[in-house]
Amino acid sequence: MDLEKAPPPRRQPEGCLVVAIRIPVRIVVLLLVVPVRMVWDALVAGGRFLRDVVLRPLGRALFVWPFVALWRYLLVPLGRGLAWLGNVLLVVPLVWLYRYVLTPLGHACAWVGRGIGAGLTWLHARVLTPVGRAVMWVLRGIGAILAATGLGVLAALAWLGRYLLVVPAVWLYTWILAPVGRAIAWTVRIAVTGVGTSLYWTLRVLLVLPAVGLYRWVLAPVGRVLAVIGREVRDALGHTWRVAGRVSRAVGRFLGTLLRWIFVEPVRWVYRTVLTPAGHVVRDLLLRPAAEAARAAGRATRQALASVRASARQARADIRRTLFGQSERHEKVARRERPAHETRTLGSSTTALTKD
Template identity: 35%
Template sequence: MELDKRQAADSGEGCLVGVIRVPVKIVALIVVLPVRVVWDLLVAFGQAVRRHVLGPLSVYVVQPALRAAGLVLTVLLKLVFVWPWVGSWRFVLEPLHLHVLAPGGRLLYAYLLRPLGEALARIGRGGMRYLLAPLAKGVAWTGWALCMILFVWPWVGLWRYVLAPVGRGLLWLAGVVHRYVLTPVGQALLWLGGAGYRYVLSPVGQALVWLGGAFHQYVLTPVGRALVWLGGAFHRYVLTPVGRALVWLGGVAYRYVLTPVGQVLVWAWHVAGRILRAVWRAVRLVGRVVVGWPVAQVYRHVLTPVGHVVREVWRTVRTTVRQARADVRKALFGGPGREPVRSRARTLGSTTAVSNTPAPESPLPQRQG
């Protein structure tokens, strides 16, 4: 206790750190230390069993047994599935093929199959030359004769003895009708058409042309001139005064009505914009006073100190637990306490430790003054 007080006094730690460190050390000695000791003993026991029992057992018992079982299984599989077929092929099927089937096949081919094939080939050539070829020629000639009798000669006789004479007669009759009937009738119709055009259509057309000219000269021209005069008078004495009056009315309305109304609308738009800007500034000011300033004060005067206190308490607890573990290791195994690798001091920007001894840590920053 005196040593802890001296260390606390040397490091400049406050009473809050001492009050938190003592319960944490007690909890570490009662809970963490037995669990850590049991865990280390279990790890050492497991390593010893693996090194002195499981390793030799695997090397000298399990692996030889597995190799022997694999060799026996390989021999059994070969004995059941490989050697019977290899022996049957080598000592039964191959000698039977070499000494029985192959010589018998050669003899059968040389003295039976080849002479029989040659005899059949001679018989086939003779039958083709003296039987099948004449028979095929007779069948082909009979078929050609039947086709000619059934499909060619009837149509040829019909064309030669029926259709050709009838066609010639019809052509002669058509020539006679054209020469002695159609030609005189056509000439008579042409003469009648020329006479009708000369003595009927031409006088009627001339009369219609004269009537059209007279109607245009004595009817359409005076009416068109009258309509043009009326249109000019209507434009001069009606449309022009009315248009001038409408233009004057439009100018008066633009000058004395639309311009003042537009100026009033522009002024109202600017006034509305100023009012909206003032309202927005007021809303911003109210939000800053009602929400922003209280939140900033709470963060500055409440949350920040609470966060500092929580951080200091966490650092104190962590440092106390590490020191308790180091003291227990030193008491059990002797020698200086060794911190975990992750807690060793490291150089800036590097992952290598400065030394094997842990760097002194202070849970709280040194307070001055």
């Protein structure tokens, strides 16, 4: 295996005309392409921004979402309803018709057809075939009789036709028509060949040779020069388009940096240096004390409302006791189980055996 790199392809040596054309063409093309490339990059950036920010959300809002909602909430339920309706109104009746009407009717027709076929087969085998054989036997006999009586007449007619028509026609074709046709064909071929040769050399001298000289000595050199110019213009366009892209990118970065230092950095510095400390001061000196005061006022209000509700409840109880007297209170029966917050221990028990 050859591990060495293959040598790069050698470029053909270029003439002084190519070098003389290349530099001016590239300079002119660069001056023309740089503004076009900058405008193109600006349009591309604007188009991408417009697509991402305006057109795509607008397209989704105007086209995608309405069609999705139409498909999901109208067409799909409508299609399902139509499918169910078609199944009920068409498929089920057709299946029933096929199963209980057409299938028995088809079986009956097939049985009748088989019977008719069997009858026709019997008729052909037992009636038509014997009759046909008898008719053919009769026809053969009649043909044999006619052939025996008319054979001599046919032989005489054939002899007369041969010597009265065929032999004179062959002699006329062999000794008169064929030589005359060959002479005419030879004359026409000689005439056509001479006229064609004269026309060929006339057209060659008057048209072909001047056209070949024009192509070889005028059009081919001009075409080569135009091909060199076109190739250089193409290469210059590609090279200058890439250079213009780099220039446009550098200009865009410069403008972005300039805008950042003119607008973004001052706004960031003002936000970080002025607005953030001012906001902290406002938060610590105004908002937090106001929030604490609001929470304290809320707590005081809730406590005052609770005391008012307790006073009102006590007043209603005193009025009820004054008007209706004090009601008998049932003494609470001591529960055998301890409260939930008291747990059982080994030293204490609520059973009847260990109870003090």
